[in-house]
Amino acid sequence: MSPLESLPIAARALRVNKLRSALTVLGIVVGVAAVVCMVSVGAGAQAEVSEKIRTLGANLLLVMPGARNSGGARLQSGTQPTLTEEDAAAIRRELVGAQVAAPLLSRSMPLVAANKNWLTLVAGINPDYLVAREWQVANGRSFTGDEIASGAKVAIVGSVIIEELFDGRTGVGETFRIGNVPFAVIGVLDKKGLGAAGRSQDDVVFIPLSTAKSRVLGAVRGTTREALDFISIKVWDTTAMSEVEREIEAMLRQRHRIRGDAPNDFRIENPADVLIARGAAVRILGVLLIAVAAVSLVVGGISIMNIMLVSVTERTREIGLRMAVGAGRRDIRWQFLIEALILALMGGLVGAVLGAAAAVAIAWRAGWPILISPWAIILACGFAGFIGISFGLYPAHRAARLDPIVALRFE
Amino acid sequence: MQPLVRTAGISKHYPSGGTIVRAVSNVSLTIEHGEFVAIRGRSGSGKSTLMHLLGLLDRPDSGEYALQGREVAKLSEDRRAAIRSHDIGFVFQLPALLPRATALENVELPLVYAGVPRSERRYRAKDALERVGLADRCHHWPNQLSGGEQQRVVIARATVNDPALILADEPTGSLDSGTSNEILTLFEGLHRDGHTIIVVTHATEVADRARRQITLHDGRIIEDVVASGKSSLQNATTLDSPL
Numbered sequence: 001m002s003p004l005e006s007l008p009i010a011a012r013a014l015r016v017n018k019l020r021s022a023l024t025v026l027g028i029v030v031g032v033a034a035v036v037c038m039v040s041v042g043a044g045a046q047a048e049v050s051e052k053i054r055t056l057g058a059n060l061l062l063v064m065p066g067a068r069n070s071g072g073a074r075l076q077s078g079t080q081p082t083l084t085e086e087d088a089a090a091i092r093r094e095l096v097g098a099q100v101a102a103p104l105l106s107r108s109m110p111l112v113a114a115n116k117n118w119l120t121l122v123a124g125i126n127p128d129y130l131v132a133r134e135w136q137v138a139n140g141r142s143f144t145g146d147e148i149a150s151g152a153k154v155a156i157v158g159s160v161i162i163e164e165l166f167d168g169r170t171g172v173g174e175t176f177r178i179g180n181v182p183f184a185v186i187g188v189l190d191k192k193g194l195g196a197a198g199r200s201q202d203d204v205v206f207i208p209l210s211t212a213k214s215r216v217l218g219a220v221r222g223t224t225r226e227a228l229d230f231i232s233i234k235v236w237d238t239t240a241m242s243e244v245e246r247e248i249e250a251m252l253r254q255r256h257r258i259r260g261d262a263p264n265d266f267r268i269e270n271p272a273d274v275l276i277a278r279g280a281a282v283r284i285l286g287v288l289l290i291a292v293a294a295v296s297l298v299v300g301g302i303s304i305m306n307i308m309l310v311s312v313t314e315r316t317r318e319i320g321l322r323m324a325v326g327a328g329r330r331d332i333r334w335q336f337l338i339e340a341l342i343l344a345l346m347g348g349l350v351g352a353v354l355g356a357a358a359a360v361a362i363a364w365r366a367g368w369p370i371l372i373s374p375w376a377i378i379l380a381c382g383f384a385g386f387i388g389i390s391f392g393l394y395p396a397h398r399a400a401r402l403d404p405i406v407a408l409r410f411e
Numbered sequence: 412m413q414p415l416v417r418t419a420g421i422s423k424h425y426p427s428g429g430t431i432v433r434a435v436s437n438v439s440l441t442i443e444h445g446e447f448v449a450i451r452g453r454s455g456s457g458k459s460t461l462m463h464l465l466g467l468l469d470r471p472d473s474g475e476y477a478l479q480g481r482e483v484a485k486l487s488e489d490r491r492a493a494i495r496s497h498d499i500g501f502v503f504q505l506p507a508l509l510p511r512a513t514a515l516e517n518v519e520l521p522l523v524y525a526g527v528p529r530s531e532r533r534y535r536a537k538d539a540l541e542r543v544g545l546a547d548r549c550h551h552w553p554n555q556l557s558g559g560e561q562q563r564v565v566i567a568r569a570t571v572n573d574p575a576l577i578l579a580d581e582p583t584g585s586l587d588s589g590t591s592n593e594i595l596t597l598f599e600g601l602h603r604d605g606h607t608i609i610v611v612t613h614a615t616e617v618a619d620r621a622r623r624q625i626t627l628h629d630g631r632i633i634e635d636v637v638a639s640g641k642s643s644l645q646n647a648t649t650l651d652s653p654l
Contacts (some may be wrong), residue, residue, distance in 0.1 A: 002526075005523055010513055012512075013511065016511055276551065315581060318509055321503075321507065321508075322509075322520065322524070323468075323492065323495075324468060324495065324503070325495065325496065325501065325520045325521040325524060325568065326487070326492055326493065326496020326497070326503045326520075326521050326525060327492060327496075327522035327524045328489040328492035328493065328494045328524070329489060329492070331486055331492075331524055379567070402470075404468045405463050405468050405469050408468070408503070
C-alpha cells in the first residue's frame, strides 16, 4: 500500500476529534507564529534601519554642543552655545578627510501663506548641508553664494510644506511668511520620508544660515547669534570615519581652548551607528524570542506524541481489524506517522498565518516596511513537520508493534 | 492438487498464572478446497486460537502449517499480512467494522492493503456489497446499519478479494435467530459458489449447517465427522438463498 492511501484515513481521524486536534497543535501554532513573526519583524526593522541610514546620507558625523563646566556646575548638554560657524569653516578648511562641514541652526516657527498656517522646523543652512545629507532639490534651485552672503529672504521647502501651504501647487516663486518675515520659495526638496526620530523629514523649511541668524532665529534666541544646533560633516571615506572623528575632537578642543583632562564642550555622534545599534537590539530580542519559540515547538511535539499515544490506545481494535484484513506493520506505522505529520503541518500553517498577521500589525504600528519572509514560513513549517515526524515515530511504532490477536480482543 | 489447509502437529501454549495453558495441542488437520467446516467446542477449548493460527493472525509454537501447499508458520509478520490480504477473509463477531468508514470503505479495506487501484477497488467493493444484498447501503455508516446488515458488510469484506479461505469466528454471536439464519444462508451460498469456509462456533445450529464438524476439547481434536448425505440433502432443500 502506498503511504498516500493513509492521507484520507488520517484526515478523517483528525476531523472526528476536532477540538482535541486543535488543542494538540497549539504548541506548534505558537512556536511557528513566533518564528514567522519575529523573523518578519526583524527583517522589517533591518530594512527600516538601512533605509534611514540611506536617507541620512552616507559617512555622516554630527558635532553637537555639549555640557560645559561653569563655576563647578556641570550644565546640561546644549544649554551654552559652544559651536560656531567658524568651527564648521575651520573643520572644512583644515581637515582633508572632511568633504563638507555644514552648520545648521533651527527652531520651530509658524509659517503663514495666504489664509493658511503651519508650524514647522525652520533651519538656517548653507548648500553644504544638502551635500552632507545627499539631498537634491527636485524643483527650482538651491541657494546661490550671493543669497548666502547677503542674507536673502529665500527658502527651499520640503514636500510637506507644499501640501500644507500651497495645496500641492509647485510652490516655486510663491511667497509666505516665517513669523513676520516674508520669504520667497526658490526650490522644493526631494522626498526623504520618515527620519530616525519617526518625524517626517520633509516637513522642513531651509533658509540661508546668515538670514536665519540675523532676521529670523537669532533674534528670537536672544543669546549669541553664533550658536549652532549642530555641524554635519560628510567624510570622504567610510574607513576614515573614526580618524576624522578624532581629528575633529582635537581641533575643537584646541579652538575652544579646553585644557588637559577637562571634558569636551561638544559631542561627536555617528548617527548611522546609533541606528545600527537600535537594529541590533531588535535582532537580539528576535533571537531570544526564537529561542522561546523553539521550546514551544518541542513542547508542541511532546503534546502531539501524547495525543498520538492516546489515539493508538483508543483505536487498538481498529488496528487489529486492519491487520486482520491485511495491513502490514509498515502500513500501520505510516498511518499514524502521517496523522502526526498532518497535525504538525496544520499547526505550522495556522501558526504561519497568525505570525504573518502579527508581523503585519507590528510593522504597521511601528511604521516599518512589511516584510513577510517566505523562507521563514517554509523553514518554520518544515521544522514543524520534522517535529511531527520525530514525535510521531514512537506512537506509530507502538501501533505497528501490536499483536493482531491482542488488538482484536481489545474492548 | 495440494490440500488448501494442512497442519501437522501444531501447538500453541500460553503461560497463565504459573501454569502453561495448552490452547492448541498437537493438532493435525487437512481441509480440502471447497469444504464447509465447523470447528466446535466449549469456551476455552482452543477453537479461537486454532482459528487465529489457521488465519495467520498467530504463529504456532511448534508444528507445521501449509496453506495452499506453502509453508507459512515461520513467515515474517509482513509476509503473513500480505497472505491475509490476498488469500484469507475474516468474519469476526460484531462489532467488526471500522466505525468511521462507510460500508463501502469497510469492504474496500482488504483491497487497499492488497494494493488494488482505487477505481477497481470501488467497483469490486460495490459488487461484493451487491452480492450480500446491500447495494443500496454503500454509503451508510456502520451505526446506521442493523446487526444483520453489519454482519453482511463483514461478509462482503471477507469475500471482496475472492479469498481461498473464509474464516468465521462466531459469525452469529450477537444476532437474533432470524437474522442468524439469514447470515448462515449466506454462508451456504458462498459454499455453493465454491468457497472454502471454516466456521468457529459453540452453537449447534450454526455447526449443523456445515458438512464437516470438528470438535475440540482442551486443545485437541476429539471428533471429526462428515455429515451424512441425508442431512446434507436436508440442508440443501432448505436453501432458499437470495443469491
